Amino acid sequence: MRFFEDIPVGARAETGAHTFSAEEIKRFATAFDPQAFHTDEAAAAKSHFGALCASGWHTLAVWMRLNVHSMGEEVRKLSAAGAPVAKIGPSPGFEDLKWLKPVYAGDTISFETTVLDKRPSRSRPGWGLITMRNVGHNQSGDEVIRFTAAVFVERRDKIPADGTAP
Amino acid sequence: MRFFEDIPVGARAETGAHTFSAEEIKRFATAFDPQAFHTDEAAAAKSHFGALCASGWHTLAVWMRLNVHSMGEEVRKLSAAGAPVAKIGPSPGFEDLKWLKPVYAGDTISFETTVLDKRPSRSRPGWGLITMRNVGHNQSGDEVIRFTAAVFVERRDKIPADGTAP
Numbered sequence: 001m002r003f004f005e006d007i008p009v010g011a012r013a014e015t016g017a018h019t020f021s022a023e024e025i026k027r028f029a030t031a032f033d034p035q036a037f038h039t040d041e042a043a044a045a046k047s048h049f050g051a052l053c054a055s056g057w058h059t060l061a062v063w064m065r066l067n068v069h070s071m072g073e074e075v076r077k078l079s080a081a082g083a084p085v086a087k088i089g090p091s092p093g094f095e096d097l098k099w100l101k102p103v104y105a106g107d108t109i110s111f112e113t114t115v116l117d118k119r120p121s122r123s124r125p126g127w128g129l130i131t132m133r134n135v136g137h138n139q140s141g142d143e144v145i146r147f148t149a150a151v152f153v154e155r156r157d158k159i160p161a162d163g164t165a166p
Numbered sequence: 167m168r169f170f171e172d173i174p175v176g177a178r179a180e181t182g183a184h185t186f187s188a189e190e191i192k193r194f195a196t197a198f199d200p201q202a203f204h205t206d207e208a209a210a211a212k213s214h215f216g217a218l219c220a221s222g223w224h225t226l227a228v229w230m231r232l233n234v235h236s237m238g239e240e241v242r243k244l245s246a247a248g249a250p251v252a253k254i255g256p257s258p259g260f261e262d263l264k265w266l267k268p269v270y271a272g273d274t275i276s277f278e279t280t281v282l283d284k285r286p287s288r289s290r291p292g293w294g295l296i297t298m299r300n301v302g303h304n305q306s307g308d309e310v311i312r313f314t315a316a317v318f319v320e321r322r323d324k325i326p327a328d329g330t331a332p
Contacts, residue, residue: 032227034234048255056257057230061198061223068200089214091222093264093313099257147259 001074003086003156004128009118015111015134016066020054022105028058041105053102059145060097063111063134089127089152097147101138109136109144116148120155127152167237168244169252169322170294175284181277181300182232186220188271194224207271219268225311226263229277229300255293255318263313267304275302275310282314286321293318 001007022041029038033055036043044052071088078085103109117131130153136145167173188207195204199221202209210218237254244251269275283297296319302311 032231034231055230057223057227061227064221064223065198065200091265093262095263096259096261097263098259 001071001086001088001153002078003084004118004120004130004153005156007115007118007130007153009115011115013070013113015063015070015113017108017110018062018066019108020058020062020103020105022052025052025054025058025105028061029055033057049102049104051102052105054105054107056099056145059099059103059109059136060147062109063136063145066111067113067134086154086156088154089124091149091151092129093150095148095150097145099145101142101144103138103144107144108139111136121152124152126155126157128155129153167240167252167254167319169250170284170286170296170319171322172252173281173284173296173319175281177281179236179279181229181236181279183274183276184228184232185274186224186228186269186271188218191218191220191224191271194227195221199223215268215270217268218271220271220273222265222311225265225269225275225302226313228275229302229311232277233279233300252320252322254320255290257315257317258295260313260315263311265311267308267310269304269310273310274305277302287318290318292321292323294321295319 026039029035035055037047037049037053038044038055038058041052044050075085111134113132113134115130116133119129121127121129129150131148131150133146133148135143138144192205195201201221203213203215203219204210204221204224207218210216241251277300279298279300281296282299285295287293287295295316297314297316299312299314301309304310
């Protein structure tokens with residue numbers, strides 16, 4: 001990650017995209033959300049969803065995988081450029097999660113993130129708290145998921161002035 | 167589910183409990199949250215968590231499985247008693263999710279739910295919206311996760327007065 005000081009409010013970035021296959025929708029739902037509209041095409045066709053669709057928790061889990069990958073890519077780019085890399089801390093949680101439309105088998109969801117707010121952490125000296133809005137759109141441009149997440153990011157002022165990271 | 171009218175605000179129920187094995191923690195994290203403190207014991211020991219712990223999304227996914235099972239049990243009990251069973255609709259989302267403590271390999275998390283609020287739905291005639299606080303505690307009694315979820319539940323007044331469900 002970039003350091004707290006280097007992340008501007010309003011910054012927008014793509015997190016990644018994923019196409020949800022019927023097979024993986026059924027596999028996740030069988031393990032964690034075994035409701036018929038997530039595990040069986042025929043039952044889903046008769047449900048209020050009208051067709052097989054992903055568990056909302058599956059959509060979130062896929063977002064997390066893309067998010068971890070995206071953070072790893074940023075670390076690789078910063079390291080390749082010889083820039084110092086900020087640590088990120090644990091996420092204290094999430095707010096206002098909305099599942100706005102179903103994610104159907106075959107849908108490709110593209111996620112993006114926008115920095116809503118930042119402030120130095122009171123509870124963790126040397127860290128700042130970044131608040132981000134994450135949204136996912138399907139291939140028709142419909143928003144399918146939206147939530148606000150907070151994450152602790154290291155502050156640059158922990159690094160000695162000569163640039164040598166601890 | 168019971169009908170909207172039959173669910174009292176303040177009602178509290180156990181959702182179920184689950185022991186998180188190291189193997190399943192690593193399997194989930196490899197698929198959806200591949201950070202070293204969720205996938206590798208040695209790396210986790212050196213991290214700020216101090217030991218292998220579950221992805222927060224894994225804890226949520228396990229809660230969802232227990233929740234689906236718990237709802238199924240309630241349907242079976244109502245049906246066995248000859249009582250009508252209310253439908254539940256899709257969840258519009260959740261709020262204020264907090265991961266308060268890590269869930270370590272070997273931890274047993276017990277979940278419970280409390281009805282915080284209920285109101286007839288304006289957007290869906292015949293349905294009500296139930297808001298619930300869900301919490302999970304580990305075997306030491308520490309709260310590890312907490313979130314507020316909303317769900318649409320069918321209203322009894324859709325059922326004809328003679329008790330024959332549509």
